[in-house]
Amino acid sequence: MSSATYAEPFDSEPEFALIGGEVTEGVVRVGDTVRRPAGFNAPLVHALLDRLEAAGFAGAPRFLGIDAAGREVLTFIPGEVAGRPRPAWIADEERMASVGRLVRAYDDAVAGFVLPEGVRPFAGLGELTEPPGMPPAPPYPVELVGHMDLTPDNVVFRDGQAVALIDFDMAKPVSRVDEVCNMMFSWAPLGDPADADPPLRDVDVPRRCRILADAYGMSDTDRARLVEVAVLRSRRAWYSMKQIAEAQGGGWARMWQEGAGDELKRQEAWLERHGTTIATALTAP
Known part of the structure; x- marks a missing residue:
């Protein structure tokens, strides 16, 4: 390093x-x-x-x-990144599919990478322990160091195609289904439409999940696990984000104060209502 x-x-x-x-x-x-x-x-x-x-x-x-x-x-990587207000093109399905292909290329490139001795995720936050009441993580083995912050802010496009990922601050060892789930949270998007960026409020979320899964080349096993992982990650995110906001302050604290915790609760409830429809779209022949 x-x-x-x-x-x-x-x-x-x-x-x-x-x-x-x-x-x-x-x-x-x-x-x-x-x-x-x-x-x-x-x-x-x-x-x-x-x-x-x-x-x-x-x-x-x-x-x-x-x-x-x-x-x-x-x-510096030249190209186009979605700022705020979000551009209409974040709803474009071909652009979205290119994100799935880019994330797969990244995950394949990093597969087999082992953290150097003494390096651990989020070391700058100190010796954090899981907050009381935090639900368990998805019970699937670590496969790679995922990007895990695959928002429109962190994907660079050129000529309508995703070409690069930036801002790796949330990278950590995860399973592939965790990584795809993180991508779907932003790009499908998985959550209450009231909290979605305006161009994404009326999209067909199950269809977009299928497009992302196909573009990534998601395995049948991971497709069957996706909804379970999304619900568990939503539940855990409420606790972990609150903890980081308290420890780190700054933008994290601002997001929490602006209602990020309430949005995560709505996301969890939405996933529980619509999970069967999403799972069917992901696993249909």
Whole structure:
């Protein structure tokens, strides 16, 4: 894992703020690089990006080091990212299918990656224990280090196709069905339509789940597990997000104060009402 000081080019360039995302503040572009504060998962993220570079995976930024201000330096990936208000194109099914293919390519590239000794997920949050009352995690084995924050803010498009993932701060060891579930939360989207981005409020969610599953190449076994995992992840997310908001503050605290916990409760209830329809769409011949 590289954490070397980044050597600035001789000719300095101006900084331009990059707008997007819900949590990380102070992200700027400098020439062909992006500078961002190191997050609570930085050692894992740096090791993961180094692995992706070694694997020749083109769909992620390269980690270049730490600048004189203590910020991460990453390569800038040109393209289009959905900001807010969300553009109408996030409802486009072919764009969405390209997200499924990109996530599969990422997961295949990172399969077999083992965290370096001493590196653990979310180390910057300290020794967190599961909050009282937190329900169990899905009972499926870890298969890879997933991105696990596959929102429209974190997918770069060019010519209408997803070409890169950015912002790996939530990366952690998960199963493949966890990763696909995370993608579906944002892109299907799995949740109460009242909480969806406006272009996604009237879409056919079961159909979009099937498109994503097919584009990813999801196994029959994982298709049968998807709804169960989505419900369990929604239940656990309420506790884990509250805990991170209290420990980290900033954008996490703001999102919690703005009702993210209530939205997660609505998401869980919606999944319990519509899970059978989604499971049927995913597993139909």
